[in-house]
Amino acid sequence: MHQLFTPIRIGRHTLPNRLVMAPMTRSRADDAGVPGDIVATYYAQRSGAGLIISEGVYPSATGKGYVRTPGIHNDAQVAAWKRVTEAVHAKGGRIFMQLMHSGRISQPSLLPDGALPVAPSPIKPAGQTWTADGLREFITPRALSVAEIAEVVADYRLATRRALEAGFDGVELHAASGYLPEQFLSSGSNQRQDEYGGSVANRARFVLEVLEAMVAEAGGDRVGIKISPEMNFNDVIDATPQETYTYLVEQLRRLDLAYLHVALFGASVDYHALLKPRFDGAYLIGGGLDQTAAEALLALGRVDAAVFGSAFLANPDLPVRFRQGAALNAPDKATFYTPGELGYTDYPALHAEETA
Template identity: 70%
Template sequence: MNTLFKNLRVGRHMLRNRVVMAPMTRSRADDTSGVPSGLTAQYYAQRADAGLIVTEGTFPSAMGKGYVRTPGIHSAAQIEAWKRITAAVHAKGGLIFLQLMHTGRISHPSLLPDHATPVAPSAIAAAGKVFTATGPQDFVTPRALQTEEIPGIVEQYRLATRHALEAGFDGVELHAASGYLPEQFLSSGTNQRTDRYGGSLANRARFIVEVLTAMTQEAGGDRVGIKIAPEMGFNSVSDATPEQTFQYLVQRIAPLNLAYLHLARTKSAFDYRALLRPLFDGALLYGGGLDKAAAQSLITDGHVDAAVFGSSYLANPDLLQRFSIDAPLNTPDRDTFYSAGPNGYVDYPALENA
């Protein structure tokens, strides 16, 4: 039997297959309210045959927003909208986790309440530009968080986890990759603090550990996952000793008994999968440019437990069916990845209509 189609225990859930839909920003939410679009339920329900869906990055508080038309999970209206989405996925027999994404310095005053300055561990600007409602803007220098502010942000993650469960999600994933706030705290290149959240590796990992602890207190470790992407370098994040840093982080979070570790493959020549897998007892989800053959090989050989697919799932709502009969795949239309409306969102043809 094709191992991609075998069941897999992930925390308290039994996945009906080992194909996971990656979290992908799609920018279809209302830009003012952060309420997911009415099309979002259709989008995820079309892909509910995945063993697990991980949603697009969702901000736990208004200060966590970093891109136009991204959704939140901190208001009553947002929670109500997400209820319709989870219900649509569950009606198809699917499982869906909400990814919590606080972008930290990867934002812009035009995206934040009262044109606030983005926050970060240290006042170090990211290189490049951020996409706003008026087009690309240079990243601004963020405001360094005061020590006494940080527990409040941890509490925002706790409440966001509670809200996600109220909205019907089967679990939550902490986005600790792509140069967003958790990785900004973890990485030496973005964290130059001298308090208990900076300096030593133990201090730089403290924020992630505290956030995950809060999330697991709300949901139980068996409904919480974490995504990391060592040496991805996205949003100009960097660390002096990444192998040591991520080994330490996974060792620190192991006692939380998380449902899974979502490891994104990067261009690094170092094999983080081999380093980290023995340190983590939960399921290992792995993705980044995989095709069916590569995913099958990794799972069959016991290197990973499930394979994560991004743009191929975006363009193929019936990806699992196509994999089952080795059918050709639709080509993703990159011009519509972040555009508003249904084009390139819910109109990719299913196999029987192709």
């Protein structure tokens, strides 16, 4: 029997299979960060996943990092997301919201009153971000004060409350891809001299405080975290990643989280072997997996559930295709972040009724 199709307990939820849909930015919200009906259709089409993790959702207006990404900081956004969760639940699915504060990976044109992006330290990242006017260079952010850090933590807590009000089954902290939590965690982007910088314990403080706030609202059994050691995306680099992530994961034990989601892309060591024994909840692996690789990892006991990204993007009925050994649709990269249905809700299913 394929282990991908065996049930698993993740936090308070029992999932019917071990296929997890990865969080993927799709840029289909409106300029106010409100997802429309097309977003409900997209996620409902993929409700055969054991668990869906939503695209990154900014917890506050100052956390937005890209054009047409969604938020969860006002009533209109909550109401819109409620239509999404209702559509997923109507088809028997389960969905967590990924909370993503972009920090320095933003532009004033995306933020209220043209504000500067915020970060642990005023260090300009290399690279560009998408705005309404196309690609723009990152700029030098301003450093958050200690008082402002507490406000950001409170924003995450309120965003968690709003996500639950919108009907999500749980929340995931995005602590990878060079966004604000990883900016605090990594020595290259965090050069603070206070209690949030310097030592590994200090640099991990922000991530742990955010998780504590999220757990206070949802309970640990409805909270997960995503990390990606050595991914170095968005110009975030840490000098001692093995030490950093070992410490962080060991600290997670006291929070009794639902899962640890680890995505690896060309890391120098086997972080799964390093981190899984240090975490007591479900261990999720992502990063370029196919069905064969996922089944092998499950058989070896190295993973509890497998996370699929572009395969789910292009195949709304991915579990059906895996069961039947059917060919997969190829993802169209040109439409990953474009508005509208093209390359979003129009990928065909094997059987129309599967995603109708």
